[in-house]
Amino acid sequence: MWIDSHCHLDASEFSGKSLALADEAARMGVSAIVIPAVHRSNFSVVAELARQRADCFFALGIHPMYVATSHEDDLQFLRAEIARLLNDPDLGQALVAVGEIGLDYFVPALCESPLKEKQEFFYSEQLKIARDFDLPALLHVRKSQDKILKYLRRIPVRGGIAHAFNGSTQQARHFIDLGFKLGFGGAMTFTRALQIRRLASDLPLSSIVLETDAPDIAPRWCHPGVNTPGELVQIGYELASLRGLDQLETARQTTVNVLAALPRMQAGFVLR
Ligand SMILES: [Zn+2]
Numbered sequence: 001m002w003i004d005s006h007c008h009l010d011a012s013e014f015s016g017k018s019l020a021l022a023d024e025a026a027r028m029g030v031s032a033i034v035i036p037a038v039h040r041s042n043f044s045v046v047a048e049l050a051r052q053r054a055d056c057f058f059a060l061g062i063h064p065m066y067v068a069t070s071h072e073d074d075l076q077f078l079r080a081e082i083a084r085l086l087n088d089p090d091l092g093q094a095l096v097a098v099g100e101i102g103l104d105y106f107v108p109a110l111c112e113s114p115l116k117e118k119q120e121f122f123y124s125e126q127l128k129i130a131r132d133f134d135l136p137a138l139l140h141v142r143k144s145q146d147k148i149l150k151y152l153r154r155i156p157v158r159g160g161i162a163h164a165f166n167g168s169t170q171q172a173r174h175f176i177d178l179g180f181k182l183g184f185g186g187a188m189t190f191t192r193a194l195q196i197r198r199l200a201s202d203l204p205l206s207s208i209v210l211e212t213d214a215p216d217i218a219p220r221w222c223h224p225g226v227n228t229p230g231e232l233v234q235i236g237y238e239l240a241s242l243r244g245l246d247q248l249e250t251a252r253q254t255t256v257n258v259l260a261a262l263p264r265m266q267a268g269f270v271l272r
């Protein structure tokens with residue numbers, strides 16, 4: 001029993017196949033999938049997937065790579081949608097976080113003014129939304145660890161997940177101290193990814209969650225193919241072997257960690 005804590009199941013690569021891929025993942029042992037939104041235009045799509053499947057959960061937010069095509073009033077829309085959906089009797093428990101939000105300083109075009117400042121504005125305003133609704137945050141952190149941490153200290157939220165974590169041990173510790181779990185996925189499966197593999201094997205297991213980030217970050221064995229949520233199990237085996245742990249114990253502990261990071265999932269998720 002595993003949880004894919006970060007999967008873009010609504011991505012265009014999966015067009016028409018999202019539900020079939022969720023079925024396939026469930027058959028392989030993935031008992032829940034968390035689907036973050038990226039832009040106002042897909043808020044209703046990710047919510048609809050969660051409405052159709054009891055094992056799908058969702059988050060609403062504006063991804064840093066979609067800030068360029070977003071407007072300030074999308075933040076008011078985000079706030080209003082969260083307020084509305086948290087009170088929806090069918091969907092309230094499936095809305096588990098604000099995300100995917102963060103800062104991307106890897107893509108050069110996103111680091112130039114005025115987009116750089118716009119990214120920071122959207123990130124900090126969305127942290128305030130997470131804080132105001134007492135929701136965790138799903139963070140996209142690319143070459144931006146210290147800036148992300150600086151805002152988290154200024155606008156404290158109730159933890160969450162720093163997804164596809166790729167920072168130093170010290171930065172990892174800062175996230176953990178602020179109540180965050182660290183997401184590991186396909187990148188960890190490459191033997192040359194020394195730093196990520198070191199973190200995945202040395203950090204306390206209690207701070208690690210697993211993710212596919214499908215359709216992105218394909219693991220070694222599907223590279224350069226399209227990643228799917230069913231790969232989560234094999235990614236979990238990789239973590240188990242890196243740490244010299246039993247597979248079942250790895251599944252159990254990483255599942256407990258996701259439920260701790262995203263406590264609203266607990267109501268909709270029965271530990272079997
Ligand atoms: Zn993502």
